[in-house]
Amino acid sequence: MDFQLSEDQEALVSALQSILQDHAELPQAERFSYSYFNADLQRLLGESGFLGAARDIGPLEAALVTIETARLPVLVETAATGLVAPMLLPADGPVDGPVALIAGGAIGKAHRNLPIARTALVDLGEDVAVLTIDPADVEPVASILAYPYGRFRAIPDLAAARRLPGAGARLRQWWRVALAAEVAGAAQAALDFTLDYVKQRQVFGRPVGSFQSVQHRLVQCHAHAQSTYYLALRAAWSGEAVDADCAASLAQQGVQKLLFDLHQFHGGMGVTTEHLLHFWLYRIRALQAEAGGVHGIGLEIAGRMWPAATQATGADAAPQIAEAG
Amino acid sequence: MEFGWAPEQEQYRERVKAALDELLPADWDETYVPESYASDLQVHFSREFCAKLAERGLLVPHWPREYGGNESPDWEHFILGEEMKGAGEPRGPQYMNVNWIGPTLMAYGSEAQKDQHVKGIASGKVIWCQGFSEPNAGTDLAALRTRAERDGDHYVVNGSKIWTSYARTADWCFLLARTGPTRKDISILLVPMDTPGISITSFPGVIKDGHLNEVFFTDVRVPVQNRVGEEGEAWKIVTYALSYERVGVPRYHTGLLALELAVEQLKAEGRWDDDPIVRSRAGSIAARFEGARLLTYRVIDQRVHRLPATTDANLSRIASLEAVSDLMNFLGEFVPDCLAGGDPLLEDYYRINIPAGITGGTNEIQLDLVAQRGLGLPRG
Numbered sequence: 052m053d054f055q056l057s058e059d060q061e062a063l064v065s066a067l068q069s070i071l072q073d074h075a076e077l078p079q080a081e082r083f084s085y086s087y088f089n090a091d092l093q094r095l096l097g098e099s100g101f102l103g104a105a106r107d108i109g110p111l112e113a114a115l116v117t118i119e120t121a122r123l124p125v126l127v128e129t130a131a132t133g134l135v136a137p138m139l140l141p142a143d144g145p146v147d148g149p150v151a152l153i154a155g156g157a158i159g160k161a162h163r164n165l166p167i168a169r170t171a172l173v174d175l176g177e178d179v180a181v182l183t184i185d186p187a188d189v190e191p192v193a194s195i196l197a198y199p200y201g202r203f204r205a206i207p208d209l210a211a212a213r214r215l216p217g218a219g220a221r222l223r224q225w226w227r228v229a230l231a232a233e234v235a236g237a238a239q240a241a242l243d244f245t246l247d248y249v250k251q252r253q254v255f256g257r258p259v260g261s262f263q264s265v266q267h268r269l270v271q272c273h274a275h276a277q278s279t280y281y282l283a284l285r286a287a288w289s290g291e292a293v294d295a296d297c298a299a300s301l302a303q304q305g306v307q308k309l310l311f312d313l314h315q316f317h318g319g320m321g322v323t324t325e326h327l328l329h330f331w332l333y334r335i336r337a338l339q340a341e342a343g344g345v346h347g348i349g350l351e352i353a354g355r356m357w358p359a360a361t362q363a364t365g366a367d368a369a370p371q372i373a374e375a376g
Numbered sequence: 377m378e379f380g381w382a383p384e385q386e387q388y389r390e391r392v393k394a395a396l397d398e399l400l401p402a403d404w405d406e407t408y409v410p411e412s413y414a415s416d417l418q419v420h421f422s423r424e425f426c427a428k429l430a431e432r433g434l435l436v437p438h439w440p441r442e443y444g445g446n447e448s449p450d451w452e453h454f455i456l457g458e459e460m461k462g463a464g465e466p467r468g469p470q471y472m473n474v475n476w477i478g479p480t481l482m483a484y485g486s487e488a489q490k491d492q493h494v495k496g497i498a499s500g501k502v503i504w505c506q507g508f509s510e511p512n513a514g515t516d517l518a519a520l521r522t523r524a525e526r527d528g529d530h531y532v533v534n535g536s537k538i539w540t541s542y543a544r545t546a547d548w549c550f551l552l553a554r555t556g557p558t559r560k561d562i563s564i565l566l567v568p569m570d571t572p573g574i575s576i577t578s579f580p581g582v583i584k585d586g587h588l589n590e591v592f593f594t595d596v597r598v599p600v601q602n603r604v605g606e607e608g609e610a611w612k613i614v615t616y617a618l619s620y621e622r623v624g625v626p627r628y629h630t631g632l633l634a635l636e637l638a639v640e641q642l643k644a645e646g647r648w649d650d651d652p653i654v655r656s657r658a659g660s661i662a663a664r665f666e667g668a669r670l671l672t673y674r675v676i677d678q679r680v681h682r683l684p685a686t687t688d689a690n691l692s693r694i695a696s697l698e699a700v701s702d703l704m705n706f707l708g709e710f711v712p713d714c715l716a717g718g719d720p721l722l723e724d725y726y727r728i729n730i731p732a733g734i735t736g737g738t739n740e741i742q743l744d745l746v747a748q749r750g751l752g753l754p755r756g
C-alpha cells in the first residue's frame with residue numbers, strides 16, 4: 052500500500068501540467084460555449100506520448116493523465132482514447148483517436164464526443180463493435196452537457212463492423228475506471244473554483260465561505276472528490292472489475308450533491324456561461340448515466356460481492372442487445 | 377502508488393485471525409457479541425482475552441520495546457485494529473488503553489506513572505474509562521466544571537462526568553478537572569475508581585449497555601502525584617492523546633461485514649435474487665464503504681511516510697459516517713427485524729452505530745476542521 056505518487060509518476064504529472072497550463076486558456080470566441088474541444092492540445096498530447104501512457108507505462112498512469120486533463124475547462128479526450136481503447140485493444144497499437152464510447156442499445160441517440168471522434172467502441176452487451184467514424188456521418192446535437200454531442204445521420208451497420216467477441220465486460224470495466232477518473236478531476240477542479248469564489252464573494256459583510264452550512268457541504272463535496280480519485284486509481288492499478296464498479300458507482304452517486312451544491316454557492320453567476328463552472332459540472336452530469344449508471348453498477352457490485360446462484364454477474368446491467376443494422 | 381497488501385501484511389492479518397479463532401469462546405457470536413463490547417460481560421472477558429493477546433505479542437505490538445512492544449509497523453497495528461473491530465472488539469475498552477492512554481502516559485507520565493500504568497496496560501488486565509464529558513460540556517469541553525482543588529499533597533475533586541463508558545467496570549479513570557479559573561485551566565488526574573466519594577448511576581438507552589453512565593465525584597481525594605504533566609497542561613496532552621485516535625474506528629470494515637450479514641439474510645428469505653432495487657442499493661453502499669476505506673488508508677500511509685498530520689483523518693471519518701448512515705437506513709428499510717428479534721449481530725451493529733457521528737468528536741466539528749484547516753475557508 053502506497054498512496055504517494057512515485058518519482059516517475061510525479062514527473063509524468065508535472066510534465067503534463069506544464070503542457071496543459073500553456074493550452075488551458077479558452078479562446079475569446081469560445082467564452083460563451085457549452086463546451087470547447089481543443090484539437091491542438093489533443094494532437095500535442097498524442098505527439099508527446101501522454102495518450103500512450105497505458106500502453107507504455109500502465110493504466111494507472113493513463114488514469115493520472117485523465118484526471119489531470121479533466122481539471123481543465125477546455126476539453127481533450129484522454130479517457131477513452133488514452134485508457135479505455137488501449138486496455139481493450141492492447142495488440143492494436145495506437146488507435147485513431149479521439150475515441151467515443153457508445154452504449155449499443157441507444158445507438159440512434161446523441162453520443163458524447165461523437166462529433167470529434169475518429170473511432171467509436173460500441174458496447175453490445177457480450178461483444179464490442181469497433182467503428183471508424185467519418186465526421187461527415189455525424190450530425191452535431193446542441194447540449195448543455197459540456198462535451199460535443201452528435202448522432203449518426205444513418206445508423207451504422209454494426210454487423211459489418213469489426214467485432215471483439217466477449218469484450219463487452221472488459222469495455223465496461225475500463226469505461227468505469229475512465230469515467231471515475233474524469234469525474235475525480237472535474238469534481239476537484241469545480242470544487243477548487245468554488246472555493247476561490249466563496250472566499251472572495253462577500254454577503255452580509257462576510258465571505259460566503261465563512262458560513263457553516265456552506266463549509267460543511269463543501270467538505271462533503273471534497274470527501275466525494277477525494278474518494279473518487281483514490282477509487283479510480285485503485286481500479287486502474289488493480290485491473291479488478293469490482294474496483295472499477297466501486298469507483299464509477301461512487302463517482303456517480305456524488306453527482307446530485309456536487310451539481311446542486313456547487314451551483315448553489317455561485318448564485319446567479321454560476322448559471323452564466325461566462326463563468327467557467329458549467330464546463331466541469333456538465334461534464335460530470337454527462338457521465339452520471341454511463342456504463343450502467345448508479346443502479347446498473349450497483350447491481351454489478353452486488354453480483355460480484357454476493358453472487359446469487361441463479362444470477363449471472365452483470366446480467367441486469369448489460370443486456371445483450373439484438374444485432375443492429 | 378499501489379494499493380495492494382505486502383505478503384508480510386497478509387501474513388500478519390492471518391496471524392491475528394488465527395489468534396482470534398483460538399482465543400474467542402465457541403459461543404462468542406451468540407452470547408458475547410450481542411451484549412456489545414461495553415457490556416459488563418465483555419469488559420470482564422477482555423481482562424482474560426487481552427492478557428492472552430499480550431502473551432502472544434498482539435496487545436501492544438506497535439509500542440516501543442522498552443514498554444513491552446515490538447515497534448511493529450503502522451500497518452500492522454492498523455490491521456490488528458481492523459480485525460479486532462471486525463470480530464466485535466473482544467478487547468472491550470482496552471483498545472483505548474493501547475491506542476492512546478498508554479502512549480500518552482509514555483510521553484507525559486512521571487516515571488512512577490509509567491512504571492505502574494504503562495506496564496499495567498501492557499499486561500491486558502486493567503480497565504480504564506475516559507472522564508471528559510459532563511452534562512454541560514461535551515463538544516465544548518473547555519466548559520467543564522468538575523473541580524480539583526489542592527489540599528496539601530492531594531486534590532479534592534467535586535463534580536460529575538457523563539457518558540463515561542465502562543465506568544462501572546473500570547479500575548482507573550483518565551479524568552479532566554478544572555484546577556483554575558480560566559477556560560484553559562484544566563488538568564489531568566489518574567483516579568482509582570474505588571476511591572471513596574465516587575458513585576455511578578447508569579441509565580438505559582437505545583444504544584447497547586455500558587456507555588450511559590454518570591459518575592459523581594464528592595470530595596474525592598486524589599494524590600497530587602496522580603496528576604499527568606503540569607497543572608493546566610491538559611489541553612496540550614489531550615491534543616496529543618487524540619492525535620493517536622485520529623482515524624477512529626475502521627467503520628468501513630465493520631460496515632461491510634454487517635452489510636454481508638444483511639445480504640445473507642435477504643438471500644435466505646428469498647428477497648435478494650428477485651429484487652434488483654435491494655441489490656443495487658447494497659452494491660452502492662459497498663462502493664461508499666470502499667471510498668471511505670481508501671480515505672482511511674491514506675491517513676495510515678501518511679503516517680508511514682512520516683508526513684505531517686492533516687485534516688485528512690477528519691475527512692475519512694466524515695466519509696465513513698455517511699456510508700454508515702446509508703447502511704443503517706438500508707437495514708431500517710430492508711431488514712427491519714434486526715431491531716425486533718432478528719439477527720442479534722445486526723442489532724448490535726445498528727445500535728453501536730447510532731451515535732457514530734457523535735462519539736470521538738461530533739461530525740459537525742470534523743466538518744469545521746476540514747473546512748477551515750483543510751480547505752482554508754474563513755472562520756465564521
Ligand SMILES: Cc1cc2nc3c(=O)[nH]c(=O)nc-3n(C[C@H](O)[C@H](O)[C@H](O)COP(=O)(O)OP(=O)(O)OC[C@H]3O[C@@H](n4cnc5c(N)ncnc54)[C@H](O)[C@@H]3O)c2cc1C
Nearest residue numbers: 506507508509513514515516539540541587731736738740
Ligand atoms: C455512546 C457514547 C459513548 C461516549 N463515551 C464517552 C466516554 O467514555 N467518555 C467521555 O468523556 N465522553 C464520552 N461520550 C461523550 C461524547 O464525547 C459527547 O457526547 C460528545 O463530545 C458530544 O457532546 P454532547 O453530547 O454534550 O453534545 P453537545 O456538545 O451538546 O452537541 C450536540 C450537537 O450539537 C451540534 N454542535 C455542537 N457544537 C457545534 C458546532 N460548533 N457547530 C455545529 N454544530 C455543533 C452537533 O450536532 C452535536 O452533536 C460518549 C458519548 C456517547 C454517545
